[in-house]
Structure formats: C-alpha cells, structure tokens
Amino acid sequence: MKIVGVAACTVGIAHTYIAQEKLENAAKKAGCEMKVETQGTIGIENELTQEEIDQADIVILAVDVKISGRERFAGKRIIQVPTEIAVKSPNKLIEKAQEVVAQKV
Template identity: 75%
Template sequence: MNIVGISACTVGIAHTYIAQKKIETAAKKAGDNVKIETQGTIGIENELTADEIAQADIVLLAVDVKVSGEERFTGKKIVKVTTETAIKSPNKLIEKLHEVIKE
C-alpha cells in the first residue's frame, strides 16, 4: 500500500517529527511504502510531490492544527488523527489504514 500524509502539531516542533518517525516505522514494518510531509516551525519539509500523491492509496493526516495544501488530496481516501494517536498507537493506526482501503 502507498501511504502519503502530513504531520503537524500545535507548536510545530517535537510531536510533528516524532509522529512522522512513528508512522514511517510502523508502515515500513507492515510492508507499506510511506512518505510523510512535515509542517513545522521551519516550514514544510519532505514535501509531497503531485506524483506521490497521485500514486497514494490513502492519505494520513496526523495533525493538531490546520495544514496548508490539504486540497492536494481531493478525491483520495483520507484518515485524520491527532499527532498523539500517531505517536502512541502507530501500528494500530496503520492497521486502520489497511481496513479503510478494503472498504
């Protein structure tokens, strides 16, 4: 499964990057391809390309704030959670994404 997404927390520092790492680790463990864009205090990093978004089976938004560029995902299946959910239960979150894709 191809997963793309964004992580962003209210402060834009720690939780943004911790969520990104946890999601990427859990997705790779499940055998998925994954790329998570971060939107933090220093701006957008690891920016998703139009091609990566087009090839994605699902979009994961692990966010606590409004993010920029959400319109890029129009027409895609989107799952939105808090960064806390992504940090505390990344494996369950990836399982949930697999369930959503099967629906």
C-alpha cells in the same frame, strides 16, 4: 500499499517529527510504503509531490492544526487523527488505513 501523510502539531517541533518517524516505521513494519511531509516551525519539509499523492492508496493526516495544501488530497481517502494518536498507536493507525483501503475492493 502506498501511503502519504502530513504531520503537524501546534508547536511544530517535537510531536510533528515524532509522528513522522513513528508512522514511517509502522508502515515499513506492515510492508507498506509511506512518505510523511512535516509542517512545522521551519516550514514544510519532505514535501509530497503531486505524483506521490496521486499514487497513494490513502492519506494519513496526523495534525493538530490547519495544514497548508490540504486541497492536494481532494478525492483521496483520508484518515485524520491528532498527532498524539500517531505517536502512541502508529501500528493501529496503519492497520486502520489498510482496512479502509481493503474495503474499496
């Protein structure tokens, strides 16, 4: 399963990058591919390409603020949670994403 995501917290520093790391590690552990774009105080890093978005089975938005480029995900299944959820329960979040994708069959 391919997952893309965006992490962005209110301050744009710690939680953004912790959420990115936790989600990517949880996805890897679950046998999924995941790339997380960060939108923080220094702008957008690890920016998702349209091709990566198109190939993704689901999008996880771990955000506490409005993100730029949300329209890129139009038509995709999206799970949106606060960064705190991604930081504290990344494995459960990836499991939920797998369940949502499995339901489309």
